[in-house]
Amino acid sequence: MAACDYCADAEKGEKIFEDESVVALMSSQPASRGHVMVFPREHYTILEQVPDFLVGHLFAVANTISTTIFEILRVHGTNLIIENGTAAGQKTAHVAINIIPRSENDGLGFNWQPKQFTDDEMATAVLQLQEASKNVGAFEEEKKTPLSLDKEDTALPKASEDDYFLRQLHRLP
Numbered sequence: 808m809a810a811c812d813y814c815a816d817a818e819k820g821e822k823i824f825e826d827e828s829v830v831a832l833m834s835s836q837p838a839s840r841g842h843v844m845v846f847p848r849e850h851y852t853i854l855e856q857v858p859d860f861l862v863g864h865l866f867a868v869a870n871t872i873s874t875t876i877f878e879i880l881r882v883h884g885t886n887l888i889i890e891n892g893t894a895a896g897q898k899t900a901h902v903a904i905n906i907i908p909r910s911e912n913d914g915l916g917f918n919w920q921p922k923q924f925t926d927d928e929m930a931t932a933v934l935q936l937q938e939a940s941k942n943v944g945a946f947e948e949e950k951k952t953p954l955s956l957d958k959e960d961t962a963l964p965k966a967s968e969d970d971y972f973l974r975q976l977h978r979l980p
């Protein structure tokens with residue numbers, strides 16, 4: 808038996824999209840028509856646990872599906888929402904991007920009243936976050952599977968690859 812609802816859904820269910828690492832399907836509790844959930848096939852509770860290369864792929868898939876929703880369902884906008892932690896409204900302990908199609912005056916409430924903070928409160932928060940954000944950009948890369956030297960039939964012959972680039976060079980004026 809699967810550990811959580813999304814892990815179970817990844818095994819069955821009608822999917823909008825799937826590959827080896829990401830699954831997208833219609834939300835069972837849609838905020839609007841066309842509400843899609845995009846989540847990693849592997850079980851991660853919150854975004855912090857997802858490796859960077861998978862975060863990138865997850866958002867690339869979500870962006871493509873969001874674009875498709877715009878074109879096919881002819882909506883005016885989409886919200887991409889991650890409920891990261893129970894305090895943020897997360898009910899299933901498996902990280903997911905909600906893609907919620909939006910239309911003018913659809914009555915969905917994702918707006919908030921801006922709050923006022925003192926200059927000191929804001930300056931302190933800025934300093935703390937700047938310091939803590941110094942590692943942003945140090946991305947975790949996917950581990951490459953080493954090429955097997957035994958499989959000669961699948962390996963690209965080195966010589967012909969070189970020839971190809973040489974031919975390209977010779978074409979240069």
Ligand SMILES: [Zn+2]
Pocket residue numbers: 810811812813814815849850851900901
């Ligand atoms: Zn799960």
